[in-house]
Amino acid sequence: MEPKFQPTKEGYYGQFGGAFIPELLYPNVKELEDNYLEIIYSEAFQKEYKYLLNQYVGRPTPLYLSKGLSKKYNASIYLKREDLCHTGAHKVNNTVGQILLAKHLGKKRIIAETGAGQHGVATATVCALMELECIVFMGEVDIKRQAPNVARMKMLGATVMPAKSGSRTLKDATNEAIRDWIGNPEDTYYLIGSVVGPHPYPDMVARLQAVISEEIKAQLLEQTGKENPDTVVACVGGGSNAAGAFYHYLEDTSVELIAVEAAGLGVNSGESAATSQLGEVGVIHGSKTILMQDEYGQIIEPYSISAGLDYPGVGPLHAYLYETKRATFLNATDQEALDAAYELSRVEGIIPALESAHALAALNKMDIKAGQVIVLNLSGRGDKDLETYIDNLKE
Amino acid sequence: MSALIELLKTKQNRLCSVFFSAGFPKLEDTATIIKELSTNGVDFIEVGLPYSDPLADGTTIQYSSAVALKNGINLDVIFEQLKSVKKENTAPLVLMGYLNQVLKFGEEKFCESCRECGIETVILPDLPMIEYENHYKALFASYGISNVFLITPQTSDERIRKIDEMTEAFIYVVASSSITGAKGGISDGQIAYFERIKAMNLKSKLIVGFGISNKETFDTACDYMNGAIIGSAFINFLDEKGVAAIPEFTKGILA
Numbered sequence: 329m330e331p332k333f334q335p336t337k338e339g340y341y342g343q344f345g346g347a348f349i350p351e352l353l354y355p356n357v358k359e360l361e362d363n364y365l366e367i368i369y370s371e372a373f374q375k376e377y378k379y380l381l382n383q384y385v386g387r388p389t390p391l392y393l394s395k396g397l398s399k400k401y402n403a404s405i406y407l408k409r410e411d412l413c414h415t416g417a418h419k420v421n422n423t424v425g426q427i428l429l430a431k432h433l434g435k436k437r438i439i440a441e442t443g444a445g446q447h448g449v450a451t452a453t454v455c456a457l458m459e460l461e462c463i464v465f466m467g468e469v470d471i472k473r474q475a476p477n478v479a480r481m482k483m484l485g486a487t488v489m490p491a492k493s494g495s496r497t498l499k500d501a502t503n504e505a506i507r508d509w510i511g512n513p514e515d516t517y518y519l520i521g522s523v524v525g526p527h528p529y530p531d532m533v534a535r536l537q538a539v540i541s542e543e544i545k546a547q548l549l550e551q552t553g554k555e556n557p558d559t560v561v562a563c564v565g566g567g568s569n570a571a572g573a574f575y576h577y578l579e580d581t582s583v584e585l586i587a588v589e590a591a592g593l594g595v596n597s598g599e600s601a602a603t604s605q606l607g608e609v610g611v612i613h614g615s616k617t618i619l620m621q622d623e624y625g626q627i628i629e630p631y632s633i634s635a636g637l638d639y640p641g642v643g644p645l646h647a648y649l650y651e652t653k654r655a656t657f658l659n660a661t662d663q664e665a666l667d668a669a670y671e672l673s674r675v676e677g678i679i680p681a682l683e684s685a686h687a688l689a690a691l692n693k694m695d696i697k698a699g700q701v702i703v704l705n706l707s708g709r710g711d712k713d714l715e716t717y718i719d720n721l722k723e
Numbered sequence: 724m725s726a727l728i729e730l731l732k733t734k735q736n737r738l739c740s741v742f743f744s745a746g747f748p749k750l751e752d753t754a755t756i757i758k759e760l761s762t763n764g765v766d767f768i769e770v771g772l773p774y775s776d777p778l779a780d781g782t783t784i785q786y787s788s789a790v791a792l793k794n795g796i797n798l799d800v801i802f803e804q805l806k807s808v809k810k811e812n813t814a815p816l817v818l819m820g821y822l823n824q825v826l827k828f829g830e831e832k833f834c835e836s837c838r839e840c841g842i843e844t845v846i847l848p849d850l851p852m853i854e855y856e857n858h859y860k861a862l863f864a865s866y867g868i869s870n871v872f873l874i875t876p877q878t879s880d881e882r883i884r885k886i887d888e889m890t891e892a893f894i895y896v897v898a899s900s901s902i903t904g905a906k907g908g909i910s911d912g913q914i915a916y917f918e919r920i921k922a923m924n925l926k927s928k929l930i931v932g933f934g935i936s937n938k939e940t941f942d943t944a945c946d947y948m949n950g951a952i953i954g955s956a957f958i959n960f961l962d963e964k965g966v967a968a969i970p971e972f973t974k975g976i977l978a
Binding site: 347354499 | 774776785789797821823824848852873874875878882900901
């Protein structure tokens with residue numbers, strides 16, 4: 329049977345995706361499009377990629393049956409521990425893969441965008457490992473909000489360039505990275521951090537994150553005798569951890585997929601990042617997707633307490649999963665995410681990232697049946713969010 | 724045949740185009756700027772549709788776009804403004820914006836509004852050739868709108884030939900690998916690139932943009948191509964000296 333959730337040759341998932349790029353970027357994107365599959369699936373690449381995932385990143389990450397949550401919901405709730413990856417989140421699965429790709433293409437200079445700084449740190453890390461120059465674009469506002477990650481990137485040898493345009497957050501950092509790429513078309517590789525951007529990035533990043541669901545299958549089989557759970561839950565900003573957690577289950581509709589967006593202060597509060605609920609079809613950063621925009625197509629700045637989820641768009645694969653109802657889209661507010669983070673910390677001794685806490689908060693909103701097997705992708709750890717957690721902690 | 728295509732047939736050299744952002748410096752300046760540029764020797768005018776996230780633009784056009792948006796500019800206002808100058812017989816107008824603006828406004832409605840305002844040429848830098856062919860070519864043609872494609876120093880000869888075939892008005896020759904607002908003169912490398920393009924004997928007119936900022940760069944570009952477009956330098960001028968000083972600007976370029 330034809331796979332339904334793989335992109336076409338032009339990078340389309342249904343009506344979403346494509347490569348809406350200025351001619352200035354055409355040669356760069358075309359070079360990548362022509363080569364990425366061949367490079368990624370070459371024996372040499374796979375050998376090095378797998379070695380680094382095992383020995384550098386620390387994979388496979390555990391699949392841990394949460395006793396506390398399972399008891400609360402009278403179900404089997406497994407946590408996929410991406411928070412235990414080197415650098416503290418799933419982001420590094422992608423940066424390890426793309427840095428190898430950049431090396432194969434002979435690129436000397438790596439640029440990246442970052443919001444909370446997680447992807448920036450993961451990029452600076454692999455650049456240090458590979459001895460490549462690294463420039464990370466980060467919104468001026470985010471630089472102030474995420475000082476520890478800025479320091480980490482600098483310590484790793486990266487240059488952090490403040491994005492001073494627009495709202496000075498993630499979308500503007502992405503704009504600045506793209507502008508830099510336009511100005512440096514020959515030696516520079518743009519290492520995108522999520523399943524967004526022009527084709528082939530969404531597909532490439534999904535493939536590099538697919539190791540998450542590949543491991544879930546094997547681990548679940550080992551632990552329960554069945555490789556499929558009933559449900560997979562993951563948070564979605566751009567959507568890379570969800571793409572990885574869903575990937576090997578996309579075509580098997582017996583597995584329910586739940587994507588959790590950040591509702592901020594509430595979906596209709598005007599301070600939200602629930603793109604699927606608030607967005608309409610549009611083009612952002614080279615991809616046709618669902619996008620938060622005003623009546624004239626001007627992009628609206630999203631809001632969430634979690635800097636990793638406040639992206640005004642969503643990856644084209646997710647837009648398609650939403651449109652076709654293959655995935656169910658839920659959302660959680662700032663407060664619900666905070667409560668879920670405090671709860672997991674107490675019942676399991678695991679402090680989750682605020683992003684992952686949104687996925688945890690959605691458990692409360694699901695109609696969970698007795699004995700249901702749920703895998704929740706715990707995409708990152710909460711170290712970076714400690715200040716927010718401390719500020720909001722009620723005695 | 725469109726007024727611009729007519730013009731490009733009759734005038735082959737030193738075609739001067741100026742870009743500005745609609746609604747900048749003040750919301751109601753759009754019509755005045757068009758009239759002033761037209762009566763002061765500018766051959767055709769690019770009206771920028773201010774966008775929140777202009778990927779291909781440097782800081783100057785980001786700034787003018789942001790000011791214009793704050794002034795309350797939007798596509799409805801712009802089309803009203805353009806309608807008001809239609810009967811004034813100005814230089815041909817070209818709209819330059821980003822695809823999402825057209826998508827959200829409605830592709831058909833956008834074309835309809837262009838027709839009402841006598842707009843026959845558009846530049847959408849993030850509309851790639853393949854998307855144009857598959858989804859926009861027929862629609863634009865039915866409204867008599869021609870699309871302008873960009874080429875850069877990295878564009879292959881094969882692709883330039885294809886763009887040449889599809890071009891009705893002119894090819895926008897991006898002067899260097901950069902966003903808009905590049906500074907400095909025209910380098911030997913850029914001249915070699917202009918010569919390479921010129922030697923291809925394309926059927927389309929070639930207009931240079933990005934980095935054309937004064938008389939010197941305008942003249943150099945015109946030595947090799949049919950004309951050039953000035954954008955950021957004009958925005959900076961407007962910001963500093965205001966709309967009333969436009970003749971001073973055009974004189975400085977064309978004298």
